[in-house]
Amino acid sequence: GESVGLHLPTLSVQEGDNSIINCAYSNSASDYFIWYKQESGKGPQFIIDIRSNMDKRQGQRVTVLLNKTVKHLSLQIAATQPGDSAVYFCAENWNNFNKFYFGSGTKLNVKP
Amino acid sequence: GAVVSQHPSRVICKSGTSVKIECRSLDFQATTMFWYRQFPKQSLMLMATSNEGSKATYEQGVEKDKFLINHASLTLSTLTVTSAHPEDSSFYICSASRSSSYEQYFGPGTRLTVT
Numbered sequence: 001g002e003s004v005g006l007h008l009p010t011l012s013v014q015e016g017d018n019s020i021i022n023c024a025y026s027n028s029a030s031d032y033f034i035w036y037k038q039e040s041g042k043g044p045q046f047i048i049d050i051r052s053n054m055d056k057r058q059g060q061r062v063t064v065l066l067n068k069t070v071k072h073l074s075l076q077i078a079a080t081q082p083g084d085s086a087v088y089f090c091a092e093n094w095n096n097f098n099k100f101y102f103g104s105g106t107k108l109n110v111k112p
Numbered sequence: 113g114a115v116v117s118q119h120p121s122r123v124i125c126k127s128g129t130s131v132k133i134e135c136r137s138l139d140f141q142a143t144t145m146f147w148y149r150q151f152p153k154q155s156l157m158l159m160a161t162s163n164e165g166s167k168a169t170y171e172q173g174v175e176k177d178k179f180l181i182n183h184a185s186l187t188l189s190t191l192t193v194t195s196a197h198p199e200d201s202s203f204y205i206c207s208a209s210r211s212s213s214y215e216q217y218f219g220p221g222t223r224l225t226v227t
Contacts, residue, residue, distance in 0.1 A: 042221065043220050044205070102158075
């Protein structure tokens, strides 16, 4: 499959600060994206999604931004909490009914 | 709702043996199930897509004869790792989706260790 997000950075933030996690995707035909959170030893959990006809979508404490021009996604977490510590993945879908390819992920460490 | 379970959660097997992993959708009918493999500190790699009652579709580079997938009912898919080798040691995760839905519900994963 296509590769999404070719890095695995680690982001350390202080509790209460805002976090921004980035993802670069490679397939310009991708039209649907999901951010997942994965805690150690567990399966991914859905956080928020966005379709390519939007450039921003907000949820509870989270916002996803999509820049199709540079094929970039970001996940913003407001007032980061220790429970937000996990690995975050973006996943993309293109014309392929519910089949997703995952990026390499970012580990978020929240310091108390 | 939309709970997916996997069994076993951990398994250790000897090299050369086969091991079966089950993925069940507990409270919904899953027309499509997906199997992923995840090595430590790496991303999820899609292995195959299985639709109930039909043959699985494997991603490029995934050996279909080594990773046998059966999706015999709308609530159960199994992945059998045949003739396992230490390099097959990994975290295997399944997900399930309802018909006409993009949303995937993930299982908790199965940690396979081949000695």
